[in-house]
Each structure stands twice: as structure tokens, then as C-alpha cells.
Amino acid sequence: MAGTIRISVEGGIARLALCNPERRNAISSGMWRALSAFAADAGRHGDIRVAVLRGEGDLAFSGGADISDFDTARSDTSGVQSYDDLVEAACSAVESLPFPTIALVRGACVGAGAALAASCDLRIAADDAFFALPAARLGLGYDPRGVVRLTRMFGGQSVRRLFFTAERMSAARAGETGAVDLCVPGAEAETATDRLAQRMADNAPLTLRAAKLAIRASEGAPQQVLAEARRVAALANASADYREGRLAFAEKRAPRFSGS
Structure with a gap:
């Protein structure tokens, strides 16, 4: 199957790259x-504090789901459901990561690629980036779970226009809707x-x-997410990091947090 996910971890930051450049980083089943x-x-390791998700190169975050999969993986009703469940599982897994996530968007961010970007907590876009939801040009029924996720990202009116027209939305416009947290010149995107x-x-x-857990609960995550947020907040209040934070503030220095 074409395409891979390249992963590296350094200094507490995980960097994931969607690598399928021949297909504008379209995301295959694999x-x-x-x-x-x-x-x-x-989620089982304490050495990652932030994750950054991006597309390989600067031409595309992702052109969406890899359509070359569709003739086999999405060719009938049962296949459609299984494939949609696969995409939803990945997006939900990214949303549920216990640390903040950032999508670095350069070039095209289309369809399921936009849904993946919407699964991240924050989005930084180069000024040459654009978003599009071309499902209506393909005749496919977009998974309602993905529509809900995209609506949280773009807002109701903007996502209507994106779906109904299949037009592109510029990074600057996406910034105005709140879908993008920071729009910067392309040469500055990685540094930012x-x-x-x-x-x-x-x-x-x-x-x-x-x-993060409390914010997810406010956005409609299951009730147990709020309970987990309360539990983790209590852990934070009893942690060595809380003591370190207070001490660093008193000593007018940068805190050194250990995650414990």
C-alpha cells in the first residue's frame, strides 16, 4: 500500500509526517x-509532551483519503462503513492523545486531510495553504462524524459553503473563521x-x-472524559510539578517540569 507515516521524537516533541508525495500526501488505509x-x-509513554503533524514537503498537508483505495476498500456499502470507521478511529485517536497536538498546514488540506487537521488542537497554516471539501464533486456521502469534526473547526456557515460549493478556502480566510490559529508566510511556517x-x-x-480533557468534554465528548479531567487536575494539584511551579515563580526563574 502506498504511503507511510514518518515519526521522530526529540526533546519531548513528536513529529509525524504524512509521506505519500506522488499523491499529494493522500492518506492510504495503511x-x-x-x-x-x-x-x-x-499515550503510554511520558516522554512525549507535544505532537506536530504535517505533510511531507511543502505542496500539501494532505490531498485527502487515497482514492486509489476506494475501488477495493470502499466499493460497496459494507466497505464504505468499514473504511469510514477506519478514518474515524484514526481521527478520534489523534483527538484523544493526552498531550497537545499541532497541525502544520502547507499547500493543500483537502477532504479527510482537513478532518485530520481538525483532529489536532491547534493549526498553523502557511499563507499558501488552502482547505477544500470536494465530496460533492466525487458523489460520496461524507461520514457524519467527520462533518461534526469539521463543523467544530470551521463553524457551521463556513463548512456549509465548503461542502455545498466544493470551493477552496484560503488560509487567511480560514484564520478569520477560527479554523487556523496562526497564518504565516510559508518560509516562516516551520519555525513558527x-x-x-x-x-x-x-x-x-x-x-x-x-x-485538554476538560475542553474535549465541553465540546461534547462522553461524560467520562470530564470525570477523567477532574482526576488528572487533582493529580496536577498534588504533583511535584505544582511545587516546582510555585518555587520557580518565587525565585523568578523558568520552571523545570518533570511531568510528575
Whole structure:
């Protein structure tokens, strides 16, 4: 199957690249499974504090789901459901990561690629990036779970226009809708992303985890997510990091958080 997910971890920051350049980093079935596998493994390790997801090169974050899969994996009703479940599992797994995630968007961010970007907590886009939802040009029924995710990202009116017209939305316009947190010149996109990732990686991990869980609960995640947010917030309040934060503040120095 074409395409891979390249993963590296350094200094508490995991970097994932969608690698399928011949197809504008379209995401194959194997790549969706690899994203789910990364999320399952990453949640068990304390050395990752932030994850950055991007497309290989600067031409595309992702051109969407790899349509070359569709003749086999999405050719009938049962296949459609199985494939949609595969995509949803990967997007949900990324959403559920216990640390903050950033999507670095350059070039095209289309269809299921946009849904994957919407699964991240924050999005930084180069000024040459664009978003599109071309399902209506393909005649496919877009998974409602993905529509809900995209609506959270773009807002109701903007996602209507994207779906109904299949037009492109510029990064600048996406910034106006709130879908993009920062829009920067292409040459500055990686530096800006690295700076933001490092800023978050330097903060107290338990605090960030509790906040992320509570935010997810506010957006309609299952009730047990809020209970988990309460549990993790209590851990943060009893942690060595909380003591370190107070001491660093008193000593007017940068805190050194251990995640414990």
C-alpha cells in the first residue's frame, strides 16, 4: 500500500509526517492504521509532551483519503462503513492523545486531510495553504462524524459553503473563521510551529492534559472524559510539578517540569 507515516521524537516533541508525495500526501488505509497505532503507543509513554503533524514537503498537508483505495476498500456499502470507521478511529485517536497536538498546514488540506487537521488542537497554516471539501464533486456521502469534526473547526456557515460549493478556502480566510490559529508566510511556517511546540513542551504536562480533557468534554465528548479531567487536575494539584511551579515563580526563574 502506498504511503507511510514518518515519526521522530526529540526533546519531548513528536513529529509525524504524512509521506505519500506522488499523491499529494493522500492518506492510504495503511497510513490511517499507522496513525491509530501511534496514538495507542504514544499515550503510554511520558516522554512525549507535544505532537506536530504535517505533510511531507511543502505542496500539501494532505490531498485527502487515497482514492486509489476506494475501488477495493470502499466499493460497496459494507466497505464504505468499514473504511469510514477506519478514518474515524484514526481521527478520534489523534483527538484523544493526552498531550497537545499541532497541525502544520502547507499547500493543500483537502477532504479527510482537513478532518485530520481538525483532529489536532491547534493549526498553523502557511499563507499558501488552502482547505477544500470536494465530496460533492466525487458523489460520496461524507461520514457524519467527520462533518461534526469539521463543523467544530470551521463553524457551521463556513463548512456549509465548503461542502455545498466544493470551493477552496484560503488560509487567511480560514484564520478569520477560527479554523487556523496562526497564518504565516510559508518560509516562516516551520519555525513558527517549532516555537509554539517548544513553548507548550516547556509547560506542566499534567496541567495541559487536564485542560485538554476538560475542553474535549465541553465540546461534547462522553461524560467520562470530564470525570477523567477532574482526576488528572487533582493529580496536577498534588504533583511535584505544582511545587516546582510555585518555587520557580518565587525565585523568578523558568520552571523545570518533570511531568510528575
